[in-house]
Amino acid sequence: MYLQIRHQTEYRYSGVCTESHNEVRVQPFDNEFQRLLEFKLQTSPAVRIYHHQEIGGTVHHFSIRAWHERLVIEASATVETLAFNPFSRVNLVNLDYDFYKTEFVKQNYAEFLVPSLYVPHLPEAYALAAPFLNPSKPAAVGLLDLNRHFHEWLSYDTDATHVQSTLPEVLEKRAGVCQDFAHLMLAACRSHGIPARYVSGYLYIGKDSSMRGEQATHAWIECLMPDGKWVGFDPTNNLLVNNHYVKIHWGLDYGDVSPTKGVYIGPKTESLSIHVGIKEIVPSEVSAPQFTPTS
Amino acid sequence: MQNESLSLFDAYDRGGFFDEMLTEDGPRPHYQKLYQNLSAMSHHEFRARTELADLTLMNQGITFTVYGDEEGTEKPFPVDLVPRIIPASEWAHLERGLGQRVRALNLFLHDVYHEAKILSDGPIPRELVVNAPNFRRNFIGANVPGDIYIHICGSDLIRDADGTYRVLEDNCRTPSGVSYMLENRLILTRVFPGLFRENSVRPIDDYPSVLLNNLRSFAPPGREEPNVVLLTPGVYNSAYFEHAFLAQQMGIELVEGRDLFVDDNMVFVKTTRGPQRVDVIYRRIDDDFLDPLVFRPESALGVPGIVNAYRSGNVVLANGIGTGVADDKAIYPFVPDMIRYYLGEEPILEQVPTYLGWRESDLQYMKDHAKELVFKATNESGGYGMLIGPQASPTEISDYLNQVMADPRNYIAQPLIALSRSPCFVEDRFEGRHIDLRPFILCGKDSVTIMPGGLTRVALRKGSYVVNSSQGGGSKDTWVLGESRNVMQQTMGSMTQRMEGGC
């Protein structure tokens, strides 16, 4: 499937901003599940953009020292996602849960088992997952059940939480957005010794209006499976990640992957608007591979 | 006058410790001449020299800032005038051991931020490294010039009851104290000029020029006249004096975060002649405060964008980012393994046996033997977060153990080492006080330079083992003797006695 993505972020300030420094994490991966055919990032005011690879993906960064009252960051990407059956990638038969008890996992995936900035250790998250995560079932089955359970247990509500909401608040309200679903499931997995990480990306919904996640960037998690592969679970939509998902960045939690992050000198931000548009295109509409920027 | 008063060494009690100067049979050979000089001095005379030294300190503003004081009170850093002497052969051993150690630490940092072979091959538990609070995961894959992360290292050495030198910890982030090393020397040359002529003390005054040359050598390619600056958190920092002193000695600009800015992925300093590009930054600000864009967003001390400029190779930071994982106290016990792994050599210097809260068997031992152990938080420094079991009350111990149990990874414990002592002037005579040694190690692109000497810190409070300046410590000049001269030149000694006030 060929997807064309346009992702625009606009900050408006209540006065003149004299200096601004930003990091942007919006470039989709180019890997075995998705091919990045085209990527372009530009800003207004226009400025030279640099980039580097960090462990969880590509980071673009730039500094603006021209006075401005408005900053627009616009990314456009064309991605080919490869069709695959997500269930064929996981073991639904053999009892393999003991894998998580090994010293191998404890050492080699140590960072994915401990609390992180947005994902504290919460006994409540452990308790919620306990009926699902245990050696009586194959790990993938338990995780799929948990995925469905959180999908039902939490209600999707864009007003219940905000970017800085903590996990205890989410548990108390039993409501949140994709970020909260992902953090809760991370907490549950980690407390049970299953290495898990946070993923940011896009979800192409098409005409199916029952799914959530297209208005902005989406978030889901990846769990380490007993065969050593990372597999994506999306508790917001109760789905195993498939070719409708475009992966941008991974990290321990939201703090590692936020699509835009900046510091500036100026008055307070008056408004922040984010627009993400994804459409499916036919191969003939794809232009030659082109990566920008260069530095 | 002199004959009437008692010798400063009368009633000197070694107290069962290893004494740097004195044995049962009198002074050690390398202290012979100093001992003769000091023995011939009355306490009036010694006090007069101490007063002269104090005056010099105050006049030169050699101070450190005490935290928690509203206006940032500055106090002079007390200097004890009896120097600590290290003979050439001992120093050669230390020099080889420290050089070996810092090479291994730099290789370790390069490895953990790249392939992390040492973690997959086994000598160090991966978990301890990747979950260390100062491990910067986002810098995996980032390169630094010459693969050098630690440009300036201050390793703390102690001597135990047998006089064996042991490394107590390494300081790989922003080690301080070198200005006191240089100033102590300056003071002693003023107060006891004669002693230097007799003892062939190796000079240390080229520290600033070695450091500056090293820093310049790391400048980004194509920068012919590299601009090097020293970045300080500002006047209220406890080590501000040192920052100002070093900048002045190196002839470089002392800047604060607000003097710098990033444009087009390069760092500039704001001057009255317009922005000037900066190539190398000797930074005395911790990682966390360096860049609000990447680390703590609320930090106003740093420079937004500087970390990405560093990562792109457009500016060099000394020390590099992420070195804190190398001096994490929970990693410390594995340094000998690093040396074997990277260099294929046996460690030259001993360490102190260490129990890790992280390891369950060690944790049990720590609980059972708390009264015999010294506990430390793994990422504190300056003598904070410590518990000295043998000197603590049962309540203090149980309170502390509760903290340990809440976060075992964050604590280590070591047996209490009977630190060596050195004579110090107390009131009107000499008494033994515990000391340690912080040598300063400079890494260039292909060379390691260790200043012959270092900062000998003294626990001035009687019986205290804590030498940190923030905890009532003082310091001594540290003399490393040259190899060439015979240390037993009797004639010089007797001359000094006749010269009396002139030495």
Next chain:
Amino acid sequence: MLSRHADCAFWIGRYIERAEATARMIDVHYHFGLESPLVGRALTWEAILAISGQKKKFNQRYQEINERNILHFFAFDQNNSNSILNCVRLARENGRAIRDQISSEMWESLNRYYLDYRRWNVDRVISESPFAFFQSVKNGSHLFQGITNRTLMMGETRDFHDAGRFLERADQTARILDVKYHDLLPRFTSEVSIPAPTDPAVVDPFSVGGTVDTHGWTAVLKSVGAFEAFRKTYRQGVTPARVAEFLILNPQFPASVRHSIGRVEGCVRRVSGNRDLSPSNPAERAVGRLYNDLNYLRADEIIASGLHEFLETVEKRCAEIGFAIGATYLKY
């Protein structure tokens, strides 16, 4: 040099001058109030508030305009950013920040100035001696400036310090003149020209040339330390026009606006090294433009077109000069 260091030097110059100007202003009016039974105290305290442009700020936090409150507000109020206390404190803080750029005598003098000042409070000033208090502030500023003259290398640090000091002085002189003009000539509007010196035998003490008037203008001169110099220059006596001419245009008097602005121009020209007639940056343009006006204007032209308007323009242009120096060298 680092912009921040230049900024600190500039503000040390300004704060030390401002501390002195504030002390002088209160001192002279204090005594003027005490000596002049004809004028109610309130009038002079009001005038002081007007000079400082801080009447509103004062009224927000004090119930009554009286001696104690005025003294507290101008000398000791930590919330008044222009109080002498804050000026001395900030001068010292700036000095600490550039301790290694200035002479140690300068730092010691700033430190001593501050520590000595901290021993004063309103009660002590009132019960002991206001005169001694104001004298100690003036001495503190003078000592520092003298030490600076004697020990600070000729160079950028000094030029920025002096630029701050003389810019502040020009501004303060203009303000004092402006407010006194208002205060003492309530009957004139700017359209009416100032009459020639009148016969001293005028009956109404409040009229121009009357007792109160002469007394008031003498106070203005005293407050900028100009009384004796004025006397030597004008033997004929104190008139508003002469006072204005002396304080604005006299090239020899060190606190005149013209002299002060001339010094500022010298400083910014030395910093840039620009010897051309035309300015090389906004700072030079702003200061050069004002200096030229002061060089070529005549006193009667100023008065004919309205002294108040003129002084207001001077104050505004001083602010512009400060901003231009900042934007060119200090904060970009």
